[in-house]
Amino acid sequence: MGIINRGTIHLTVFALIVLTFPFWFEYTGGYAGLDTKIIIWAIFALGFDLLLITGYLSFGHAAFFGISAYATGLMLLHYSSNIIEAMIVGVVVSTIAAVIIGFLTLRRTGIYFSVLTLAFGEMFHTAAVSIFSGLTGGENGLTGLPTPTLFGEKMQGSNVFYLCAIFLIIGFYLARRITRSPFGLMLKSLKSNQTRLEYIGINVQFYKNSAFVLSSIYAAVAGSLMVIYEPYVATEFLEWKTSGTLVIMSVMGGVGTLFGPMIGAAFMLYFENVASVFLEEQWLLALGIMFMAIVVYLPGGFVDGYKRMMRHWVKKNQA
């Protein structure tokens, strides 16, 4: 094996695909900038998968995406257009919120968790458009942000793309390491049999909370990048629709596979772009039906579908 093992190959191929994305993406019919948006959502979905590995389904991850987006936006607006401080503040504030929400929602079963994360996610949305509307711009969102800069360089167009791409590649590298660590094995075991995990002497609560906070850090990075990509914070970032979108793309792509949710993110944004041309508003209905079909017939998502197809193909060729 030596230095060139499978992990290195995976990572290199992944990095090449991501970095060359803008060059071939323009031939597929996407609009300029959609590539960046896909990368940002891929970061969001990739982190979400670290939580989904444990079997806990959050309907409130918009909170961490949105809180970070608002914090980043407010820093850009009131402090400096330099993105470093803005991103750090965004991620830190969002992570603090995640620690608190995790403590409140993870004390009981997964059902409680799904219900409560939806509710607390909406809490932040409601708060942003009510008591904090002076700060957040209420229903209009946070507008009038300056063009973000990094060391004096304006962050626009391909600059933003490569910034996001670097975050995605690092994020993928880390997520891969995490799932292959003893820590990752505990997350997997958590989904498989929580009681047994407790009875091998594991503090289950610690692992649940860690996975939750880790995934929300990814969400925070994505939220922050979203504001850098398009200097505007929409209230929609905090809404349940954003959490729902995340759930849909992760499940469609294939939960627990790291690749799956990213593919799901790309598929969904691309589908929105293409299908809304001829389906208009009804593209969401089509998506909903597709999503239900996948939950019913292909719970492993696209990745599982691909694996099944390959198995089928191999069998056919052997016969």
Next chain:
Amino acid sequence: MAILVVNNISKHFGGLQALFKVNISVEAGTTHSLIGPNGAGKSTLLNVLTGQIEPNEGSVVFKDRPLLNITPHKINQLGIARVFQTPAIFPEMVLLENVMAAVFASRDGAYKFNLLESRRHAQSVANFAIEILEQVGLQHKIRSEARFLSRGDKRRLELAICLAHKPSLLLLDEPTAGMARHETESTIELLRSISKKNMTIVIVEHDMNVVFALSDTITVLSQGQVIAEGIPDHVRGNPAVIEAYLGKEHA
């Protein structure tokens, strides 16, 4: 020396007295069986020992340490492992991962933030896991998923998971329930070989063949109370025990 001392434990659920002033002392290195008719309180007692049920009164001392009011994972880290009535394993994971999770838990404690350590490079952990799987006779299946195992093999796997922690006390809840005869016999052999390694074992069991084949001491519970205790031969002919099992007219 007593490794586990149960002092005056009582537990009632509403009006039902599940345990009443139970006293048991388990000697280190021995195999101690809890028997009794259905509803005698055996499972309740096991659940008290592993922190699932809080008793209304009494205390439990393990290696001179009080055991009540602490969470299951802490009890486990103190060196008590438990085999459940229905095998509690990680069904979607392969056997090696099943046992490796337990070995990591024993190595790293209740939690560790080792996000970036590679499992692949944790060779000593994997070797130890394979060694244990060999001990229970599952070495040829380490790459298959646990959910595809037979019931007997699931029990072996669970035992392997428990042994990964090198526990000083092993609690077994009906280890041969639902097993075919040949599976029961090989399980007896397996448990015997484990107990030879100076392990203390507490078994709750209905199958008297298993009980008499393995036990150094037997405690008989009936309606939440200890009605007899002693070496197997002593318990075998005890009229109170026969009465508890078969009703008064047979005694």
Next chain:
Amino acid sequence: MVNQIFLQIVTGLQLGAIYVLIALGLTLIFGTLGVVNFTHGALFMLGAFSAVIISGNYGFVAAIIIVPPFLFFFGVLMERFIVRFFYDRPHTDQILVTFGFAIVIQETLKWIFGSNNIPFKMPAWGRGILKLHEYVPFLDGFVAYPKWRFILITVSFFTVIALFALLQFTRFGMVIRAGMNDSEILSFLGINITRRFTLVFGLGSMIAGLAGVFAGPVTNVDPGLGMFYLVPSFLVVVIGGMGSLPGAVLASFLLGMAQSFTVSFAGLQAIVVYIVAVVVLLFMPRGLLGKKGVLD
């Protein structure tokens, strides 16, 4: 001062009445089937949409007669053709499929009726105000309140009574209650609960439909309605203790009152339900009437 407190109590009751109507079905379905129905808000919305259409064409009484049975039927079909296949799958899959179905219902309604609010005309007998000072002796001066809101409170009151009576006094209800306490007991008694699941699902969705009919005139009938009410009803169910019907009733009125009494602080009123939820969960993680051992 007395007047104002009285009015706030009435408002709290009225808000709670809507929450109760939605949360009853949610908690009934959860308690018996163990399924968290993310479609429940959409079923309520479907009730409101059907009611607005039917009452527009045939009058409000027709809506009262047609909509609840329609929703019952809809719920039965949903159980038979979707939910049933998920009893043996993980809880997350149940949540996902009901969530997906909620989106499908929502987007279908949006497709047919557009995203805008459809005005819901109250029937003539429900319009106008009640002069409360004529009935309540300790109120002084002129105290009036919209009549419809009293109708809503009354409907909700009788629905709760009817449901509790059904569960308390019929054989069907006894089986359901036993199932809510401990589903193992039923298989022990040789009762096949699965056959009753369909009916429970229909019943829950019928109550949601009834809620849609009577809440429709005092709320916005648009495709965002389902999700708008799903979140507070989830909070109701969690605060009350998951699967506990009395808990759901208690929590509904607690949230209604909390919102009503914070009316003078606009920002606070919007988030007070969440604050109540946080406080309850911190001190009573199982909810107000949740039982130990259920879903730990």
